[in-house]
Amino acid sequence: MSVALHLLIMGVALAGWSWTSPVSEPEPTLISARLVSPEPRPSPVVDEQDQRDLEQERRQQQERERQQEEAERRRREEQARLEAERQAQAASQAQAKQREEEQKRQEARARERAEQQSREQEAARQRAEAEAKERERQRAEEERRRQEEAQRKAEAEQRRQEERRKQEEAERKRQEEVARQEAERKRQEAERRLREQQLEALADESQRTREAEARRQQEAAAARARDAQMLSESEKYQSLIRERLSQAWYPPSSATEDMTARIQITLLPTGELVSARLVSTSGNTAFDNSALGAVRSLSRYPVSSDRNTFERYFRQFTIEFNPQRLR
Amino acid sequence: MNTHNAYRQGFPLATALTALVLFMLVAGSARAELLIRITEGADSAIPIAVVPFAESGAMPAGDKVSSIVQANLTMSGEFRPLEPSRMLSLPAQRSEVYFRDWRMLGQRYVLVGQLNRSGDRIEARYELFDVNREQRILGETAGASVNSVRTLAHHISDRVYEAITGDPGVFSTKLAYITLNRTGNDTRYRLQVSDLDGKRARVRLESQEPILSPAWSPDGKQLAYVSFETGKPVVFTHELATGERKKAADFPGLNSAPAWSPDGKSLLLTLSKDGNAEIYRLDIASGNLTRLTNHWAIDTEGAWDHTGKGIFFTSDRSGGPQIYHMERLGAEPKRITFGSRYNARARPDAKGEYVYYVHQRNRAFHIARINLKSGEESVITRTESDESPSVSPNGRMLIYATQRNGTSVLTVVSANGGAAYSLPAADGDVREPAWGPIVR
Numbered sequence: 001m002s003v004a005l006h007l008l009i010m011g012v013a014l015a016g017w018s019w020t021s022p023v024s025e026p027e028p029t030l031i032s033a034r035l036v037s038p039e040p041r042p043s044p045v046v047d048e049q050d051q052r053d054l055e056q057e058r059r060q061q062q063e064r065e066r067q068q069e070e071a072e073r074r075r076r077e078e079q080a081r082l083e084a085e086r087q088a089q090a091a092s093q094a095q096a097k098q099r100e101e102e103q104k105r106q107e108a109r110a111r112e113r114a115e116q117q118s119r120e121q122e123a124a125r126q127r128a129e130a131e132a133k134e135r136e137r138q139r140a141e142e143e144r145r146r147q148e149e150a151q152r153k154a155e156a157e158q159r160r161q162e163e164r165r166k167q168e169e170a171e172r173k174r175q176e177e178v179a180r181q182e183a184e185r186k187r188q189e190a191e192r193r194l195r196e197q198q199l200e201a202l203a204d205e206s207q208r209t210r211e212a213e214a215r216r217q218q219e220a221a222a223a224r225a226r227d228a229q230m231l232s233e234s235e236k237y238q239s240l241i242r243e244r245l246s247q248a249w250y251p252p253s254s255a256t257e258d259m260t261a262r263i264q265i266t267l268l269p270t271g272e273l274v275s276a277r278l279v280s281t282s283g284n285t286a287f288d289n290s291a292l293g294a295v296r297s298l299s300r301y302p303v304s305s306d307r308n309t310f311e312r313y314f315r316q317f318t319i320e321f322n323p324q325r326l327r
Numbered sequence: 328m329n330t331h332n333a334y335r336q337g338f339p340l341a342t343a344l345t346a347l348v349l350f351m352l353v354a355g356s357a358r359a360e361l362l363i364r365i366t367e368g369a370d371s372a373i374p375i376a377v378v379p380f381a382e383s384g385a386m387p388a389g390d391k392v393s394s395i396v397q398a399n400l401t402m403s404g405e406f407r408p409l410e411p412s413r414m415l416s417l418p419a420q421r422s423e424v425y426f427r428d429w430r431m432l433g434q435r436y437v438l439v440g441q442l443n444r445s446g447d448r449i450e451a452r453y454e455l456f457d458v459n460r461e462q463r464i465l466g467e468t469a470g471a472s473v474n475s476v477r478t479l480a481h482h483i484s485d486r487v488y489e490a491i492t493g494d495p496g497v498f499s500t501k502l503a504y505i506t507l508n509r510t511g512n513d514t515r516y517r518l519q520v521s522d523l524d525g526k527r528a529r530v531r532l533e534s535q536e537p538i539l540s541p542a543w544s545p546d547g548k549q550l551a552y553v554s555f556e557t558g559k560p561v562v563f564t565h566e567l568a569t570g571e572r573k574k575a576a577d578f579p580g581l582n583s584a585p586a587w588s589p590d591g592k593s594l595l596l597t598l599s600k601d602g603n604a605e606i607y608r609l610d611i612a613s614g615n616l617t618r619l620t621n622h623w624a625i626d627t628e629g630a631w632d633h634t635g636k637g638i639f640f641t642s643d644r645s646g647g648p649q650i651y652h653m654e655r656l657g658a659e660p661k662r663i664t665f666g667s668r669y670n671a672r673a674r675p676d677a678k679g680e681y682v683y684y685v686h687q688r689n690r691a692f693h694i695a696r697i698n699l700k701s702g703e704e705s706v707i708t709r710t711e712s713d714e715s716p717s718v719s720p721n722g723r724m725l726i727y728a729t730q731r732n733g734t735s736v737l738t739v740v741s742a743n744g745g746a747a748y749s750l751p752a753a754d755g756d757v758r759e760p761a762w763g764p765i766v767r
Contacts, residue, residue: 294368
């Protein structure tokens with residue numbers, strides 16, 4: 001790019017250069033020089049005096065006198081020559097001046113030309129620069145525009161993608177919603193089925209309960225009848241047991257009428273004692289022991305041979321010892 | 328939705344029904360637990376086997392320890408010892424006891440033991456078993472000198488009695504009584520102290536004049552009694568260990584019916600020094616007298632009640648002798664006996680449950696007792712001419728004097744009258760028994 005830019009700039013510069021070359025150099029004007037200054041005057045002479053000793057001085061004096069003469073003569077010659085020279089010089093000076101002026105003019109022209117050229121070059125340069133700047137600006141502008149365009153495009157693209165993404169998202173959500181609704185529907189369906197099953201089960205249970213209740217009531221009625229029989233059967237044996245235990249119990253002399261001991265006993269269907277456990281003490285060891293002794297003294301309890309009556313009343317029961325009449 | 332709601336409401340109902348049914352089942356099973364009440368015990372005494380003790384070493388002649396124990400338990404009226412001849416075996420220690428055998432013999436308890444002589448001492452190792460529970464309920468070693476085998480036997484009897492009945496035994500207590508011997512013109516009154524079974528009797532005082540109403544001090548170390556040795560009734564106190572005697576009351580007129588207070592510091596006395604017979608309290612240390620009754624009728628035979636704060640006494644203020652109770656000294660006496668025209672010589676038990684007294688019915692004199700709580704009076708002796716009741720310290724036995732074959736004898740009965748045991752007859756009349764305290 002920069003290479004191309006440079007080539008472009010170079011090309012532009014060459015073009016500019018070529019555009020200035022056709023300017024024709026002006027013809028040098030003729031200088032008509034003329035000597036206007038007065039007679040040239042001799043230039044002041046500058047003596048150069050050396051530091052010398054005295055005898056030299058005298059010799060020098062003489063010398064100097066001779067020399068003065070000489071010098072005078074020379075001075076006059078010189079003067080003449082100088083005059084000539086002056087004149088020549090004046091002429092030459094005029095000439096030189098003329099030449100100089102010519103040169104100056106030429107130089108001025110050249111300078112002017114150079115300046116012109118320079119100016120032109122400068123202008124061209126400035127122009128080129130301006131153009132370059134313009135191009136640069138345009139290029140920058142172009143670049144900016146391009147970038148803007150690119151950005152716009154990118155943004156547009158982004159928006160498009162965003163849009164697409166949103167659409168996809170919406171679609172996805174929609175599908176999810178559909179799936180969710182489906183799941184919910186299924187769940188509700190399952191729930192409904194479960195509830196129905198439970199309700200059915202409850203209905204069954206309720207029905208069974210009612211039936212069981214009815215059955216139980218029937219059974220209870222039967223049981224009551226049986227119980228009545230069992231009770232009379234039981235009472236018979238209770239009375240036998242009471243009699244046997246009363247005979248077997250020796251309340252100790254320390255017993256009082258407010259003493260009560262309770263013993264829970266367990267029997268075999270044969271009437272044999274399995275266990276006897278003091279469940280409530282009278283507070284008097286001798287009394288408790290007398291009761292335990294009485295309970296254990298029976299080798300065989302009189303119990304009903306009816307299995308149900310036995311299980312119901314005599315498998316396990318409690319005997320309470322409480323003397324109402326002390327000896 | 329309607330059905331749904333209906334079942335929603337039906338569900339708790341079903342639950343409630345189920346709970347109800349469960350409750351009924353539980354309640355039914357609770358109701359099924361039978362309870363049999365035993366309110367009466369056997370009328371007979373407790374069967375016990377006192378197995379003759381094994382012996383090692385020379386034993387003193389005379390009654391065996393186990394025989395004395397057996398006799399003691401029999402005398403109490405609460406036990407029915409098995410004759411040793413009926414025993415299937417004679418175990419001396421636990422390993423030899425076969426409960427099944429004893430149960431077959433109908434025994435409730437078995438006492439076994441062995442005696443070992445060691446120098447002039449005898450050691451007894453004995454064990455008491457509950458046959459039905461198959462448990463040892465007592466096991467002990469006790470010793471006594473060779474001369475005190477009876478003391479050892481009484482001690483064992485007390486321990487056995489207490490282990491079974493829950494009440495302290497009284498077989499180690501002493502009796503005081505008066506004997507009367509007439510030989511020709513010679514009349515001898517003797518104050519004697521013996522074991523409960525009448526053995527080891529010792530004469531403490533001998534007099535040609537009457538001796539009456541011996542009474543024990545609470546610590547069992549002294550007796551108070553009335554002696555006519557000075558020609559008139561005088562109350563003495565008598566230190567048994569030393570034989571030292573003191574005149575406690577020698578007032579003009581009647582000095583009689585001494586009774587020790589529970590703290591042993593004072594005596595109840597009947598004095599007639601102020602006119603007719605009244606009851607006084609004598610402070611022994613100071614000799615101070617306090618008059619407790621003041622009535623124109625005869626007031627006599629005072630006895631402290633179980634609280635130690637009130638007294639029972641006999642008074643004929645109602646026309647005939649009756650028992651009165653003064654709940655606090657100085658309080659208005661209340662008559663407690665009404666069953667007949669003659670009720671006298673009250674002897675309360677130590678628990679405050681009964682008062683025993685002489686009771687006349689159909690011209691015969693019996694010993695009766697009154698239940699202080701219910702007021703029920705019951706005659707407990709079947710003999711006639713009964714007098715001088717004295718209650719054992721545990722309230723379970725009673726001794727009294729009665730007539731047999733024209734002479735006076737002492738008889739021990741259980742306090743409910745269930746059994747009677749006459750003490751071996753001494754020469755002549757025996758009367759005025761006084762049951763000594765339990766001395767620990």
